[in-house]
Amino acid sequence: MSARLDGLKVFVRTFGCQMNENDSEHIVGVLAAAGAAPAGGPEDADIVIVNTCAVRQKSEEKLYSYLGRLARLRRKRPFLIGVAGCVAQVRGADLAARVPAVDLVIGPDNYLDLPEIIGRAAEAPVVRTDFGRDWREIGPEATARVTPASAFIPVMEGCDNFCAYCIVPYSRGREKFRPLGNVLAEVRSAVAAGGVEVQLLGQNVNSYRDPGSGLGLAGLLEAVAAVPGVEWIRFITSHPKNFGDDIIRVMAACPKICPALHLPVQSGSSRVLARMNRGYDREAYLALVGRLRRAVPDLLLMTDIIVGFPGETEEDFEATCGLLREVGYAGVFSFRYSPRPLTAAAAGPDDVPLEVKRRRLIALQSLQRSLQTGLLRSFVGRELRVLGSGPSPRGGGRFAGRTAGNLVVNFEAPADPSGRFVTVRVGGSGPYSLHGRAVG
Numbered sequence: 001m002s003a004r005l006d007g008l009k010v011f012v013r014t015f016g017c018q019m020n021e022n023d024s025e026h027i028v029g030v031l032a033a034a035g036a037a038p039a040g041g042p043e044d045a046d047i048v049i050v051n052t053c054a055v056r057q058k059s060e061e062k063l064y065s066y067l068g069r070l071a072r073l074r075r076k077r078p079f080l081i082g083v084a085g086c087v088a089q090v091r092g093a094d095l096a097a098r099v100p101a102v103d104l105v106i107g108p109d110n111y112l113d114l115p116e117i118i119g120r121a122a123e124a125p126v127v128r129t130d131f132g133r134d135w136r137e138i139g140p141e142a143t144a145r146v147t148p149a150s151a152f153i154p155v156m157e158g159c160d161n162f163c164a165y166c167i168v169p170y171s172r173g174r175e176k177f178r179p180l181g182n183v184l185a186e187v188r189s190a191v192a193a194g195g196v197e198v199q200l201l202g203q204n205v206n207s208y209r210d211p212g213s214g215l216g217l218a219g220l221l222e223a224v225a226a227v228p229g230v231e232w233i234r235f236i237t238s239h240p241k242n243f244g245d246d247i248i249r250v251m252a253a254c255p256k257i258c259p260a261l262h263l264p265v266q267s268g269s270s271r272v273l274a275r276m277n278r279g280y281d282r283e284a285y286l287a288l289v290g291r292l293r294r295a296v297p298d299l300l301l302m303t304d305i306i307v308g309f310p311g312e313t314e315e316d317f318e319a320t321c322g323l324l325r326e327v328g329y330a331g332v333f334s335f336r337y338s339p340r341p342l343t344a345a346a347a348g349p350d351d352v353p354l355e356v357k358r359r360r361l362i363a364l365q366s367l368q369r370s371l372q373t374g375l376l377r378s379f380v381g382r383e384l385r386v387l388g389s390g391p392s393p394r395g396g397g398r399f400a401g402r403t404a405g406n407l408v409v410n411f412e413a414p415a416d417p418s419g420r421f422v423t424v425r426v427g428g429s430g431p432y433s434l435h436g437r438a439v440g
């Protein structure tokens with residue numbers, strides 16, 4: 001019989017991407033199935049689990065500062081402190097040694113064992129960072145969804161690409177794929193629980209292969225679209241080098257697949273892309289964007305950019321700025337390069353000075369802000385279908401939601417539209433969002 005945690009309260013703090021948000025839904029779900037109840041915060045928890053991101057040095061630093069706060073809080077009352085996710089996987093026992101307040105360190109492939117590990121951690125610190133070769137199914141019954149209308153559905157995990165800067169192949173292991181039948185069962189379960197949008201997740205979702213049939217992402221998208229009740233489908237993250245024409249054809253043919261893609265480019269310089277080991281050059285990326293836009297004319301693109309990768313010259317950086325102008329992204333996540341442990345780039349010099357990285361990042365963000373402002377302005381006056389997500393963080397009694405193109409809309413409405421589709425007439429725009437009024 002698995003360990004029981006009846007009467008205990010658990011709080012999970014999440015850093016990082018949608019995969020981590022979904023993992024936290026699993027952690028809470030697995031612990032709830034063992035009898036634990038959610039806590040409102042660390043102050044009233046018996047167990048605090050920090051689900052971590054290792055992708056940038058800054059995100060790791062945030063973890064250590066948060067652990068310091070937890071350790072101070074624990075001087076007032078006892079509770080267990082656990083670290084899960086990518087930093088846990090990569091740092092393992094070193095993390096427990098560096099922060100003695102940590103009682104358990106658990107990698108992403110071990111969440112099903114959490115109740116038993118927590119039971120043992122009450123006696124002595126536990127580090128569990130094994131990786132299995134096969135998919136470990138955490139079904140919908142052990143998933144505590146935060147946003148039931150918009151369900152995260154993992155379809156693969158890990159990465160085989162070994163981009164020179166990226167820690168993911170070490171923190172998440174090699175690629176493994178969730179069987180199609182399990183994906184579809186979770187999609188049906190999500191719909192039964194009120195889901196209208198599904199977000200298929202994986203670090204490299206384009207390389208999906210059903211372990212039984214070999215069916216790829218295009219077939220998976222068609223199968224998900226055939227589930228009654230699914231209205232919008234997104235998939236993230238796409239790797240440009242694995243974006244086959246079969247996926248583009250399905251996107252063009254299936255109106256349920258949202259015309260929005262996160263298509264990380266990282267740099268606009270072919271020289272830097274080669275050193276990053278990305279597997280495509282500037283021309284191939286732009287050709288892919290061209291094929292996508294011909295097939296899906298209203299497609300909106302988002303991307304990731306790293307500035308200051310080792311060896312990046314002013315000319316390389318200008319090529320990246322030129323690419324932003326040429327593509328016209330609806331959003332860009334941009335970062336200064338920081339070396340991550342175990343990666344190929346970390347073995348060489350981090351030779352772009354910090355002040356140069358800072359200057360380039362500010363210049364790039366300012367450029368993108370102006371490009372984005374112009375793009376969003378083109379939506380003013382239009383009526384858009386929006387999936388409501390709740391009160392707007394901007395306040396003013398307004399609500400927030402997203403369009404199929406993944407644009408944020410803040411709007412006035414007569415009633416809370418959370419989890420429902422509404423039509424919004426766009427009255428204005430800023431660099432990061434649209435605003436308007438519900439008309440239906």
Ligand code: SF4
Nearest residue numbers: 159161162163166168
């Ligand atoms: S494709 Fe590259 S950047 Fe993306 S997860 Fe894999 S190694 Fe990291």
